[in-house]
Amino acid sequence: MTDATPVDDPGLADAREEALALTDRILSARDAYYGDDTAVVVDDATYDGWMHRLQHLEQLHPVLQGQDSPTQTVGAAEGSMFAPVEHAERMLSLDNVFSPEELAEWCQKTQTAAGGAARWLTELKIDGLAISLRYENGVLTSAATRGDGRVGEDVTVNALRVAGIPQRLSGVGHPAIVEVRGEVFIPVAEFEELNSLQAALRDRVVDETRARARVFDEDKARASAQRRFAAFANPRNAAAGGLRQQLDKKSGLELEAGLARLASLRLYVHGIGAWADPPVVTQSEVYALLSEWGLPTSPFFATPGDIDGVLAYVEHYGEHRHDIEHEIDGVVVKVDQLDLHEQLGATSRAPRWAIAYKYPPEQVNTTLLDIVVSVGRTGRATPYAVMAPAHVSGSVVRQATLHNQDVVKAKGVLIGDTIVIRKAGDVIPEVLGPVVELRDGSERAFVMPAECPECGSPLAPAKEGDIDLRCPNTRSCPAQVRGRVEHLGSRGALDIEGLGEVSAAALTQPLVPATPPLVTEAGLFDLTARDLFPIDVVVREAETGLPRLLEDGSVDTRSPFRRQRHAPAPGEPQSASKPDPRFDPTGPFDGDETSILSAAASGLLANIAAAKSKELWRFLVALNIRHVGPVAARALAQWFGSVRAIREASREELAAVEGVGGTIADAIIDWFEIDWHQQIVTQWVAAGAQLATPGHPGPGAAATTGGVLEGLTVVATGALEGYTREGAQEAIIAAGGKAASSVSKKTDFVAAGPGAGSKLAKAESLGIRILDAAQFRVLVEQGPDALD
Template identity: 50%
Template sequence: MSKVEPQTDEIPSQDIREEYEQLTEDVRRYRYAYYNEDSPLVSDAEFDRLYRRLEEIEALNPELVANDSPTQEVGGEVSAAFAPVEHLQRMYSLEDVFSLEELQVWISRATASVEKQGRLDELKWLSEVKIDGLAVNLLYRNGELVRAATRGDGHTGEDITHNALTIKEIPRTLEGSDHPAEVEIRGEVFIPSKAFLALNEQMVEAGKAPFANPRNAAAGSLRQKDPALTAQRPLSMFVHGIGAREGLKAASQSETYELLREWGLPTSPYFKVLDSYDEVLKFIEHFGDHRHDLLHEIDGIVIKVDDFGLQRALGHTSRVPRWAVAYKYPPEEVHTKLLDIQVNVGRTGRVTPYGVMEPVKVAGSTVEMATLHNQDVVKAKGVLIGDTVVLRKAGDVIPEIVGPVVALRDGSEREFVMPAACPSCGTPLAPAKEGDVDIRCPNARSCPSQLRERVFHLAGRGAFDIEALGWEAAMALTAGPGPDPATVGGHPAPEGPGVLTNEARIFELAEDAGDATLRDSLAEVKVWREKRSKGAGTGEWELVPYFWSKPTAKTPSKPSANTQKLFREVEKAKSQPLWRVLVALSIRHVGPTASRALATAFGSMDAIRAASEEQLADVDGVGPIIAAALKEWFAVDWHREIVDSWAKAGVRMADEVDESKPRTLEGLTVVVTGSLEHYSRDEAKEAIITRGGKASGSVSKKTDYVVAGENAGSKLDKAEQLGLKILDEEGFVRLLETGEA
């Protein structure tokens, strides 16, 4: 929607009136579905956008605002299925802000109000995570729970006492003594993230529609008419505030939390009292980085003035308190249409379903595909092709389809059926062994999809690190310009194998390779490209060279600058250390950690090939599963041909022992977290391993040292909790040089 411009006359235009009426209707309908039917029709981000637009129009056209405007209401309506109850003290909503700039304005305004009262030295900010759950009000009289109710419209809620009593964290009788004669305790009921996944699987197995998200699962569970059904749901609760408080002795929010804990009530571990705005920003940043490490879902941070006296002085508007605000993180969940479910064949033959969706922007990027892992996950999530789905993307994490929005189904949706044959080569699909969940294409040698994925993998940063050999280049090398057997712009992709029929020949692309046959054959590789005019697509497509330049009347076709870079990068890859060569072979289960351990223990490819399964399994970080996978891989003749071909091309197959580096870390386990100034993550691991140490990726009681760089996260937190030795980069350098001494 376009931004509202201030009206030049006193009467809002007809367009503004119509937009306002439609917005009012939409916001009411979406709010009712969210609060009363526990079935959201739009994502939180879309609802927030519509609501803010409504507020904007009302601010510029106050004559449109009616008493029943959605902006003048709190929460939802009270369901007729439950008895209505009046709260002793109103349950307010919180003002939402969506940027740090808006938060700074809010903080500045509240600070100025406190300063006018001459009480600035008393101002502290209690900051806590905003639980994405259902607000509940618990009424205790003389320490006994007499009622539990939902927020409802803020004044009147729904009596859910019998259901709330099934939540084990909610005590019937408060512990300790000196309880107020009457006190309302507010909090959020939620379902822990891991328990939510298990619950949805149970729902689908029982033939029922899955929940869209944990918040609605919690709300739906509390609104069951039979408390026995509620008791079967994995509900939890954290309390975070109070309403009516007759006789309460605490003078601040934080003191109240201490008191609530003493009474046996569940309080959140995720809060802190802070002195400044800068500290609040660090708190927001920390939980923004770790929001998915918590017990439950969060969608922001709540910042409250801690002192009750200051809270009373700041007061309330008609809808929100002036002493609290909710900072909302950028949306990580949106709704979009699931157009299809297709499958991808990976480098080890594993067949993985993935969703193809209407493109949608989430977490800062446009997403149109998301993994669905395997056929059991598709079934467990309960998604159908044609569904509107909840899509989540957290930062750089792979996009995930959370589940369907069942309320929007119209009957045209259909189930996904896993293919019986490989979509790339037609080979019948089957599990690798009995009991495996995943199904695989057994045609490892000649399946075009598997070859493409292996070539892309061997060029990756964790393997040979070949720049200029990305996903599209791997496709062009192995099987043409598009996913087999897709069409591009209405034109069929070139059929048949590409110029690279197996990865054994990859080093024939090297700049100094004596035989230039493979390099010259790249001139014939063409891909479909849309013709463009003045920077825009024309809708017309043409076949153009991929690796060579397009010929003109004056200049013949020749290797492009990027292709020449590819030749140089393949040449450089020959000198990569042994562990990277092992990773590049795409041996199942053999990743960077195991490869480093093997390279350190045996020193050469020949020694690894000659080792027994028992000798391989004895290596720290390898074990019997990886050892078996190695022996199985080297037992295949065409696998050995790849290694032999690479060796013949000059690829390094043994590591030189650097006698200049003393074994200062013999027997020590070191974890590196965060960014170091003078070491990349791989270089730091290399430095540890070459000095005899173990470079671990996880922190435990067995960890000897944790090296913490910039933006160290949860690993540093865990190290501090365990009381481990923590080093900065300077300390790390000293450890490498002298060991524990």
């Protein structure tokens, strides 16, 4: 998001806050999609709802759209344990439509843009993992995931075990280089067998533990088995994790499970990426050729003659979606002619010659067991429906937000009702209403509590006229402290790896000990190894704040920072299983604190220590000042150079900073007037946190003394080698320039890499000088005079 954002308009300030929250959710969902195959952070309908809401906010307020916005990117490939593979051609995502009317409108617009010549190809949208297969002279040289669209992960070793991926293509006359695009999936039947195997392996773990343990604890054994062989959430996540597993690090039962998952994978190819001179002219001919080469193509594609035929295809499979061997979430509609693909082009993330039609989410009935109230980071008290488990759109649903007490009344639901739920929009999931005909008189009305369920403080509106009730105990309410600690560890704040929802709950709301390590976030940088022992915690849902439930319905509890004891391995003496007092919270402690910590705990302490020297703007975001997100934080940090200078500034001085304005200025002043807020700053500084930019000359000096880009506006777009999107912006700012997110006549330079899209085209039309990555580096380090 741009750093030059005037926010005197409160509507814009609220839009920024919502956009930042949506961005964090979307990025977290992307990470979870590739990193966790047993949990569903968000379903497709919800993810799409978030994306469309973010797009809507950016359309209303264009200044919110930066080059790092999820709406401008495809995915994420950073932090991978796999080797990177650069795609010869970008792997794009698809834009979505959600109604037949939207689809018909898109087809008509595309037909017009194609000069009336477009013909259509329709195919089922497989709910799986996108893959790119690179063949050189007919031999497979690499298989890679989509990644960020430009660079993916090398999964060749596992891909060779997938049925349908040939190591050598059939036939002759293969191109020197061709990239084939497809989707890896697990058929529904195989998925059910896979979860049956997971259940069998869990039983085997329990049996083996029973056989070798001197003192057998059934509950602990089953909990261990559940962690090792949890049921997969849905076929898509199981497929993604299966293709990305590292078999060379597995042994025993884990290896057996991993091989079984690979054996369940299937592939359908659906197009080409890089191909210098294809001997065919349509997408449907591509499918025929790929099939001749021995690559599996979907039997469900069609080439309808007109838009009515496209709509008929969509309607047919909407009625028969459960008759297909694999899960689908919609239909992909493409222009069949390849020459029109080039003519129609693409945006930075999606082609203009294809669209994905998403089917409406399914509705199911379940029982409303209870309505409980959860308190979030800002103190808002939100009612949540607790339901009998229901399988909706590929995941098991147990909880759903009801927003506030007025929404509960408007929906007319009673505790004990049979209710209708669905996955739709930006709600996870949505309660539509009760099935009144099924009431038997035992149902009861929900009563909004008068006190905070977390700390007992009286709930009240923040201001007159507010519908939402809030807990006023902002300093000590455990739920609010937990939310703030999780926030300050997020990638938009201090970006502390390991400080997520589980560790934040462990540090602020543990079952054991009675007094949490963090009463407020002020003590974050004072944490020691001793503070992390012993801790047991109830894991809470990120969205609701309610306890997370395991597959069997029990509450998920963990000891996240403690190294776990294990029963002796086969061949070891039974004495190896004797209790070790270092791992017994009730016994004496003897030894170095670090010896009892898990690797994750030791890593967390190291990451917290490293965060003391993070950039000033990150600390400003971490302080949880209302409306101060990364954009305003960067502007404040650049202008003032220290938290102290910001605190001492007047409202007029704060509001005058470009990208701040009156609303944020008031929020900053209000925040510093609270004594325990001041204590956070004082304690962080005392612990060694660097709440000032080294060498900064003082308020306003950065803008007047400038740097090699003083007075210049630069737009960085696309993938610039050697820079992340955020890093390119920071390099411009550090050099004294203005890092803009859009190209205009006031733009001096545009640094463009692969995937630059419309910004590059606009720069060319305006005659603005365009730089590649090497020239951009010269610009920010030496200034414009050093350019050739």
